[in-house]
Amino acid sequence: VRSTELISCTPRHFVSSRRPQLHGTMSGKGGNTGKIFCGGLPRDCSNEMLMTWAVQFGAVLEAEVKTDPSTGVSRGFGIVAFQDPTVAEALISDQTNNVIDGKQFDVKTYGSSAANNVPGGKGALNDPTNPKIFVGALPHTTTEATLRAHFSQYGNIVDLMIKKGPDGMCAGFGFVTFDNPASAKVVLDNY
Numbered sequence: 001v002r003s004t005e006l007i008s009c010t011p012r013h014f015v016s017s018r019r020p021q022l023h024g025t026m027s028g029k030g031g032n033t034g035k036i037f038c039g040g041l042p043r044d045c046s047n048e049m050l051m052t053w054a055v056q057f058g059a060v061l062e063a064e065v066k067t068d069p070s071t072g073v074s075r076g077f078g079i080v081a082f083q084d085p086t087v088a089e090a091l092i093s094d095q096t097n098n099v100i101d102g103k104q105f106d107v108k109t110y111g112s113s114a115a116n117n118v119p120g121g122k123g124a125l126n127d128p129t130n131p132k133i134f135v136g137a138l139p140h141t142t143t144e145a146t147l148r149a150h151f152s153q154y155g156n157i158v159d160l161m162i163k164k165g166p167d168g169m170c171a172g173f174g175f176v177t178f179d180n181p182a183s184a185k186v187v188l189d190n191y
Contacts, residue, residue: 034061034085035110036092039077039134040163040173041065042103050078053100057091059083075137076172079110106134131158131184132177138162142170151176155183 038050051063065078082088091098091107098107135147144162151157155178162174178184 034082034088036080036082036088037077037108037110038080038098038105039108039136040103040105040171041074041076041078042101042105043074043076043165043172045074045078045100047078049100050080054080054082057082057097058087077136081110108134129181131179131181132175133184133187134173134175136173138170138172138174140165140169140172142174144174147174147176151178151187154178154187155180 041050045065047063047065050065051060054060054063059082060080061083062079062081064080066075067073068075080088088109092109095104095107098105135151138147142162144160147162148157148160151160157176158179159177160174163171165171176184176187
């Protein structure tokens with residue numbers, strides 16, 4: 001397994017479903033309040049597609065699909081920052097609207113300090129009580145057996161899922177759940 005993106009999957013509670021109709025401008029400032037991680041995006045998802053999806057829920061400060069710096073190809077995830085944090089919380093709590101081009105994707109809370117704004121999946125999502133991690137940037141040849149073989153060195157795996165594309169190959173991401181949250185923390189601390 002090559003270098004991967006690892007993120008602890010921390011559930012959040014619904015706060016509000018209020019949908020402001022304003023559209024903000026892109027800005028890298030203002031902290032991470034209202035920022036979400038969008039994992040499992042369609043391979044052809046662009047910044048514009050992510051922005052179009054996001055603005056239907058509220059004012060957007062930033063929408064960026066992360067790409068491989070050497071190829072420019074989408075890495076299958078992105079970051080959206082909403083002006084109103086309750087919009088982000090509502091999307092995390094109710095995943096039914098998280099669809100682009102007919103593909104459902106996961107939304108999680110993004111990190112909460114400037115130190116967490118680096119790729120690699122650490123930060124506020126590195127919840128020491130959560131045994132489940134998101135594994136991104138996987139090669140298309142990855143199988144459940146190879147993923148299990150790699151991560152079983154960190155602890156007992158109770159659940160493992162690789163998202164598959166229409167061709168039956170790995171779509172580039174998956175989830176690993178350990179029986180002990182400490183195992184997930186060790187993985188996140190080492191990547």
